[in-house]
Amino acid sequence: MKVLITGGAGYIGSVTTRVLLARGHDVEVLDDFSTGHREALPPGIPLHEGSLLDAGFVDRVLAAPPDAVLHFAAFSLVGESAAHPLKYYRNNVGGSVNLLDAVARSGVRRFVFSSSAAVYGEPDEMPITEHAPTRPVNPYGHTKLAIEWALADTAAAVGFPAVALRYFNACGASRELGEDHEPETHLIPRLLRSLVDPGVDFAVFGDDYPTPDGTCIRDYVHVVDLAEAHALALEGDLRPGLSVYNLGTETGASVREVLAAAAAVTGREIAPRIEPRRPGDPARLVAGNARARRDLGWRPRADGLTSILADAWRWHRDHPRGYRG
Numbered sequence: 001m002k003v004l005i006t007g008g009a010g011y012i013g014s015v016t017t018r019v020l021l022a023r024g025h026d027v028e029v030l031d032d033f034s035t036g037h038r039e040a041l042p043p044g045i046p047l048h049e050g051s052l053l054d055a056g057f058v059d060r061v062l063a064a065p066p067d068a069v070l071h072f073a074a075f076s077l078v079g080e081s082a083a084h085p086l087k088y089y090r091n092n093v094g095g096s097v098n099l100l101d102a103v104a105r106s107g108v109r110r111f112v113f114s115s116s117a118a119v120y121g122e123p124d125e126m127p128i129t130e131h132a133p134t135r136p137v138n139p140y141g142h143t144k145l146a147i148e149w150a151l152a153d154t155a156a157a158v159g160f161p162a163v164a165l166r167y168f169n170a171c172g173a174s175r176e177l178g179e180d181h182e183p184e185t186h187l188i189p190r191l192l193r194s195l196v197d198p199g200v201d202f203a204v205f206g207d208d209y210p211t212p213d214g215t216c217i218r219d220y221v222h223v224v225d226l227a228e229a230h231a232l233a234l235e236g237d238l239r240p241g242l243s244v245y246n247l248g249t250e251t252g253a254s255v256r257e258v259l260a261a262a263a264a265v266t267g268r269e270i271a272p273r274i275e276p277r278r279p280g281d282p283a284r285l286v287a288g289n290a291r292a293r294r295d296l297g298w299r300p301r302a303d304g305l306t307s308i309l310a311d312a313w314r315w316h317r318d319h320p321r322g323y324r325g
């Protein structure tokens with residue numbers, strides 16, 4: 001299948017690009033390198049360099065329509081989205097509207113969107129199923145939900161199947177590709193970077209949550225498992241209109257459990273500073289994934305946290321300055 005990947009130079013998009021190439025798909029990437037890395041692209045891959053905000057550019061790319069579009073490109077820093085909401089509405093919603101407009105006029109037969117657990121906000125029930133109310137609590141989450149709505153309406157009007165994959169906490173690495181965001185706000189890469197670079201500060205935010213050890217519980221999902229879910233969404237039978245799937249493991253780990261697992265994998269002592277809670281961090285977010293298992297046949301790995309930490313640690317040791325070295 002000919003597949004266009006927006007954001008294919010980013011963390012999850014680049015791993016997905018390699019997984020699809022390995023499965024024999026014909027992959028092209030669209031990226032403006034605002035947060036992505038040229039080094040993360042396979043040599044020689046067809047590249048459309050430019051922004052989704054440039055509607056003329058997007059139209060030209062879609063003039064030779066792919067069979068499917070995988071849409072990863074977005075800004076995704078929650079704190080920054082609260083400080084600069086319109087930067088997020090413009091890039092995430094505006095860019096997606098340009099893309100959907102071009103897709104609607106082309107022969108694209110399938111569209112897969114990178115949504116987020118952020119659309120749920122602070123849900124009342126765990127694990128979170130796709131039936132939970134969508135009540136995002138920050139502008140980033142609002143943009144993801146707005147794009148789901150735009151996608152649902154476009155898919156219904158035009159008549160192509162679309163999928164929104166609501167990722168929980170993506171982490172881990174493949175052999176050659178890892179997580180290199182600037183700034184890095186995610187727990188695992190920030191922790192591992194602090195172990196290879198003494199200049200990187202690491203703190204735990206809040207140890208007084210209503211959880212067994214007082215730290216936040218999250219659902220950590222291996223980036224290669226996420227990439228495989230995209231392949232399954234591309235290759236499987238889908239209903240017309242929008243289908244929504246949670247991608248998480250149904251297993252929560254607290255920050256302290258992650259630190260203990262990281263200490264075991266790295267052989268380092270980890271005794272972080274404790275800072276006050278950050279506003280808007282729910283105590284517990286764990287995905288129900290029965291729907292993705294049933295419809296997509298998706299099976300996230302069972303030894304989740306151990307292989308996530310082992311793979312991420314190998315990548316950070318090999319790349320102490322990320323893709324810069």
Ligand SMILES: NC(=O)c1ccc[n+]([C@@H]2O[C@H](COP(=O)([O-])OP(=O)(O)OC[C@H]3O[C@@H](n4cnc5c(N)ncnc54)[C@H](O)[C@@H]3O)[C@@H](O)[C@H]2O)c1
Nearest residue numbers: 007009010011012032033034035036051052073074076170
């Ligand atoms: N990392 C996570 O834990 C997580 C969790 C839930 C959802 N998501 C979503 O998954 C997607 C990928 O996340 P990631 O961690 O790989 O992010 P990333 O920042 O590493 O990748 C995003 C890519 O999109 C590109 N991009 C951004 N705006 C663009 C534009 N206007 N035009 C063209 N290219 C543009 C960037 O250059 C980058 O290569 C995002 O949509 C994110 O919101 C990520």
